[in-house]
Amino acid sequence: MSIHARLFLTASSALIAIPAAAQDSTQAPDEAESEIVVIGEGLAQAPSVVAYAVSEIERAVIVAAPSGRIEDVLANVAGFQQFRRSDSRSSNPSAQGVTLRALGGNATSRALVLLDGVPMADPFFGYIPLSAIAPEQLAGIRVTRGGGSGPFGAGALAGTIELESADANALGPIAASLLGNDRGETEASASLAQELGSGFGVLSARWDRGQGFYTTPRDERVPASARAAFDSWSVGLRGVAPLSDTVEIQVRALAFRDERTLRFDGADSSSEGQDASLRLVGRGDWQFEALAYVQARNFSNIVMHSTRFVRVLDQRNTPSTGLGGKFELRPPVGGEHTLRLGIDYRRAEGELQEEAYSAFTGNLTERRRAGGTNTNLGLFVEDDWAVGALTLTGGLRADRTSIADGFYRAVNSSGAIAKETIAADRAGWALSWRVGAAFDASDVLRLRGAAYTGLRLPTLNELYRPFVVFPVVTEANAELRNERLEGFEAGLDFSPSDRFELSMTAFENRVENAIANVTLTPILRQRQNLPAIEARGIEASAKAALGSVKLDGSIVYSDASIEGRGPSADVDRNRPPQTPRWAASATFGWAPALGWEFAAALRHVGAQFEDEQESDRLTAATTLGFFARVTMREKLQLVLRGENLTGTRIVTRNSAGSIDVGTPRTFWAGLRYGF
Structure with a gap:
């Protein structure tokens, strides 16, 4: 039986068991008087959250994004950055890295993205499958900027983005939406939610498809130029049920597939995945959270020659598997302390399988294989202490990282080895920490400060997989070292009333051994550890409400620079790639009725x-x-959306004057029921 089949069999069995568990919890007559309420989330945020720069996005904002995409929602947060400006309909999936705080654009994520507590990053590449995350299925988003050393701290170099799924009450029994745009593209979404005894279950699906737009400007198009066509779907199952009056079980399964075409006819890519997770949450005197998950992912990509427009590389198969889990315990230590003890584990393994072809004859020239296994075992302890108006927090984390079984092998058309790299196994321990304090100076003003360190392993992709964006070749580097972050921040939160909130934070972060694609020649790059990337800046966000009018805005200024010299040129004090100095977002809302x-x-x-x-x-x-949404009848709504109404030319790639552009002016219209 394949891993995909085993994955779904396990998830389906667990989901089938949930209604029974929920029913059993309500059958005893003497228990009918005390209603059990399930939450469907992890443990409550620890008091330490007040010491850090945190932004929260409510469900009402999430479902009102002009593009209907999760990356559009996250762009509301000061400092959120994707590797490229393209959204998840018109970029290569493997370039969907996300980060915070101007730490350098990278196809691998420097921010940790969690969905119901589970890391979403691809085990091989480290990108986030953004098209698989349906915003309308979320209850809220919490973004914590700055490095972390707590649960799943490894990978949270720039911060943590936590996505929480909506429960049956928020979604309603039946919800659906269908929209189309002026290019004939469609977006369809639906969910069925049902209370099951004292628990609930949710089945959801989404399908986006369309011919896309030309990412190549009109004056650069050739007969082989193609629209950025996309076709993606995802199906999710989620169930929550009580096991006792203080313990609940949460099961989630997700399957998705995404197909895209970029720049030229035949330049097709696909990504797919099947994820499953099981989480137990105890909210008694001894609080605990136990999580286990499995991911099965794959990726393929065809690279076309930029002048002959024929296939030169077929990255036909990149299977990878992610396994992991965590256990966190909060014993009742008392004395206004919240103590967190825990352990977490992650394992990523995968293998690249690709073929190279001659641009002139079309004949096979090389077969290439590359892959390995990365593991991370973390032990953490953190204590929060509330002393009147002062909250103190401190945490320590020890990570045992291992990079093993790494290889790259290329054989020519006759089967002879053309190049082979067998990487040495390596492992070691790394310590990281964070401390913070928050002081409620008054009922309306909070002052806070924090310092922290962080860790990120290089991905299998960075270590072993070369790639081509023709004609530029980027080589892998099996000797890459772990990235290490040191940083501190100070800020304030001002809330003179429930109608106005202001938050400001000044920060300085330094990433040592920062991994980047370093230019060797005009057509050759290699992934290398830069000595460091330094980023400092100020970020601010504000919310205001006046009757039926609301304003939600954020702005960030960052001064970021590279430390060190490059092999082909001096890059010391240059700005990191893909990192703007200014970014801002403002949303004006009006609800007249x-x-x-x-x-x-x-x-x-x-x-x-x-x-x-x-x-x-x-x-x-x-x-x-x-x-815009206008209720027509009960839960039936007319929805209108517009993207890039000003028709701004959004340059997403510039390689020696050859550019790609982002989403043009686009209009959407459709119906929504229940969401």
């Missing part, structure tokens, strides 16, 4: 550079989006 809502979203991203050489510039871009 019950069931009526109008919102306009203004976004600005400053100029940035394509690579560390600062030779190719991506111009600044300011865009305007629009969302």
